[in-house]
Amino acid sequence: MTIRTVVFGLGSMGYGIAKSLLNSELTVRGIDVNLDAENRFRADGGSTSERIDSISNASIVISVVLNAAQTEDVLFGESGVADTMKQGAVFISCATVAPDFARNMEARLEKLGVLFLDAPISGGSVKAASGQLTVMASGSATAFKVARPALDAMAERVFELGNSAGAGSAMKVVNQLLAGVHIAAAAEAMTFGISQGIDAAKTLEVISECAGTSWMFENRGAHIAKGDYTPHSAVDIFVKDLGIVSDVARGSKFSAPLTAAALQQFVAASGAGFGREDDAAVAKIYARNASLELPGDS
Numbered sequence: 001m002t003i004r005t006v007v008f009g010l011g012s013m014g015y016g017i018a019k020s021l022l023n024s025e026l027t028v029r030g031i032d033v034n035l036d037a038e039n040r041f042r043a044d045g046g047s048t049s050e051r052i053d054s055i056s057n058a059s060i061v062i063s064v065v066l067n068a069a070q071t072e073d074v075l076f077g078e079s080g081v082a083d084t085m086k087q088g089a090v091f092i093s094c095a096t097v098a099p100d101f102a103r104n105m106e107a108r109l110e111k112l113g114v115l116f117l118d119a120p121i122s123g124g125s126v127k128a129a130s131g132q133l134t135v136m137a138s139g140s141a142t143a144f145k146v147a148r149p150a151l152d153a154m155a156e157r158v159f160e161l162g163n164s165a166g167a168g169s170a171m172k173v174v175n176q177l178l179a180g181v182h183i184a185a186a187a188e189a190m191t192f193g194i195s196q197g198i199d200a201a202k203t204l205e206v207i208s209e210c211a212g213t214s215w216m217f218e219n220r221g222a223h224i225a226k227g228d229y230t231p232h233s234a235v236d237i238f239v240k241d242l243g244i245v246s247d248v249a250r251g252s253k254f255s256a257p258l259t260a261a262a263l264q265q266f267v268a269a270s271g272a273g274f275g276r277e278d279d280a281a282v283a284k285i286y287a288r289n290a291s292l293e294l295p296g297d298s
Contacts, residue, residue: 014064016128227296
C-alpha cells in the first residue's frame with residue numbers, strides 16, 4: 001500500500017524530514033513558498049504532482065513551518081489545506097506553539113473529520129536529515145496510528161504524552177525554556193572566560209569535561225570558539241520561543257525569571273542586527289557590553 005505524505009516547509013528541519021520520509025520509501029510532496037526549495041526537493045526524488053491532488057490523496061500532512069500563525073495559515077488560510085484533506089488523514093504539527101493553540105487546531109480539524117497530532121520536534125537539522133529527531137507528541141490513538149509511518153521515518157524517539165493535543169506543545173515549551181537559558185548561559189560563560197584572559201577554545205575544551213557543561217554549551221560554545229554564526233537555529237527563533245514560554249508562564253501565573261533574563265539577551269541580539277545569525281550570536285551582546293573581541297572579529 002502506497003502511503004502518500006505532504007511536507008509543508010522545506011527549511012533546514014523540514015527538508016531533512018522530507019528526505020527521511022523519502023529514504024523510508026514513502027511518497028512525498030514537498031511544499032514551500034521558496035520555489036527553489038521545491039525544485040531542489042523534486043530533483044532529490046520528491047513528488048512533482050499538483051499541490052491540491054497531493055493533499056487530497058495524502059494520508060499524512062506534516063507542517064514544519066515557523067510559528068502558530070504560519071501553521072494556522074497552512075490549515076485555514078486563503079489556500080489552506082483543511083478543507084482539502086481527506087477524512088481520516090492526519091495533520092502533524094511540528095512548530096513550537098502554545099498548548100492552547102494546538103488544542104484549538106485539533107478541535108477545528110475534528111469538525112472536518114481530520115486527525116491532528118501535536119508533535120513538536122527537537123534535535124536540529126543534522127538529526128532531521130538522518131531521521132533521528134525526538135518528537136514530543138500528543139493526540140488520539142487513531143492519530144498516532146495513521147501518523148506512525150512518518151513518525152518512524154523521521155524520529156529516533158517518539159514520546160507519546162497524551163491522548164489529546166496540548167501536552168506535546170507543553171513539553172516543547174519546557175524544552176525551549178531550558179534550551180534558550182542554556183544558550184544564553186553558554187554565551188555568558190564563554191565571553192566571561194575571554195574577559196579573564198582565557199582563550200575561547202580552551203574554555204570550551206576544559207568546561208566540556210567539567211560539571212558545568214551542557215549539551216548547548218558544547219554545541220553552541222563551539223560556534224563561538226570558531227567565530228562561525230551560520231544559522232543552524234537563529235537568534236530570532238529564540239526571541240519567538242522564549243516569548244511563548246513567557247506568555248504561557250504568565251497565563252499560568254508562574255514566575256520564570258531565568259526565561260525573562262535570557263529573552264532580553266536574545267531581543268537585544270536581534271535588535272542589534274543579529275536576528276538571522278546562529279543563536280550563539282547572543283554572545284555578541286555580552287562581548288559588546290564588555291568591550292571584548294570574539295574569535296573571528298577583525
